[in-house]
Amino acid sequence: MTFTMRSSPGYLVNHLGRLFAAELQARIRPLGLSVGVFPLMLQLWERDGLTQRELVDRLGLEQATVANTLSRMARDGLIVRRGDPHDGRIARSWLTERGRALRAPAVAAAEEVNAAALSGLSERERDAFVQLMQKTIAQFEGNAAG
Amino acid sequence: MTFTMRSSPGYLVNHLGRLFAAELQARIRPLGLSVGVFPLMLQLWERDGLTQRELVDRLGLEQATVANTLSRMARDGLIVRRGDPHDGRIARSWLTERGRALRAPAVAAAEEVNAAALSGLSERERDAFVQLMQKTIAQFEGNAAG
DNA sequence: TGCCACTCAATAGCGTGCTATGCAAGTCAC
DNA sequence: GTGACTTGCATAGCACGCTATTGAGTGGCA
Incomplete structure (x- = not known):
């Protein structure tokens, strides 16, 4: 064979x-x-305000990959990233109106x-x-x- | 659904x-x-001296992708590229001893x-x-x- | 012969994945 | 409370895919 x-x-x-x-x-x-942002968007459409860590766990991607993709998404106006008031290490991603639509x-x-x-x-x-x-x-x- | x-x-x-x-x-x-070179190596193990165009057709990759991958392969000593004596546009890829092994x-x-x-x-x-x-x-x- | 169109390959630039590394913020031991 | 560990994220650098562009070589045809 x-x-x-x-x-x-x-x-x-x-x-x-x-x-x-x-x-x-x-x-x-x-x-x-684009195809790379799609899985992240699916998660965020489901539930907003996830941390990077949560996205990593849900998607099986590496942390660095998620960080890069979130950066592009923010650049393109799909999300905004805001720090967590209770934990200074955490950045949560929120959909923009455009992203949500x-x-x-x-x-x-x-x-x-x-x-x-x-x-x-x-x-x-x-x-x-x-x-x-x-x-x-x-x-x-x-x-x-x- | x-x-x-x-x-x-x-x-x-x-x-x-x-x-x-x-x-x-x-x-x-x-x-x-690495995984990117693997399909190209499979083709070359089968038959040496293919042109870039032939690899593109066999693998369903874009020409630029194949060109880049061949460059890495040459850099890493897996192949050598030599021009065709009859057609100056063509570069054929030949396995090195190491690549063949x-x-x-x-x-x-x-x-x-x-x-x-x-x-x-x-x-x-x-x-x-x-x-x-x-x-x-x-x-x-x-x-x-x- | 000389020009035009086509083909082959290289390159620039980018997205999307990875590993490795660094830094800041939180936490725990003492 | 200080020092060490852990956690969350960013960044550098690379592989590998893509599109778009460029340039060189060939071949056909006026």
């Missing part, structure tokens, strides 16, 4: 990830969003991308696909920490 | 891609390789990552997973060009 890219799960998942990201990028760019169109865009990408699969296959990914992610995160 | 990250194929595939990449990175770093351990590392990642799935599930990814990739590439 020789190793080939086209049958390597690692390669396939990365390649597919790029395709998804490019498609989403194209659809949310007109809104002034993007929720519906952005989520719609993401749903469109998902639907288009999986349009060649049956309902059953789609569910299986999602479950296989969740299971594999759990496998990774079950090992070394999370 | 509300939108959630944990059930969004796009988010899952990207998250899983990062996990795979991190795991592979950790295993091939001791060899002096890394094939076996690098492929072994990738196979280990795949095996570890999918160790929680049955044989049947693994096959289904790979097929679902191939099918979804084909769906994407079937649309706008390839």
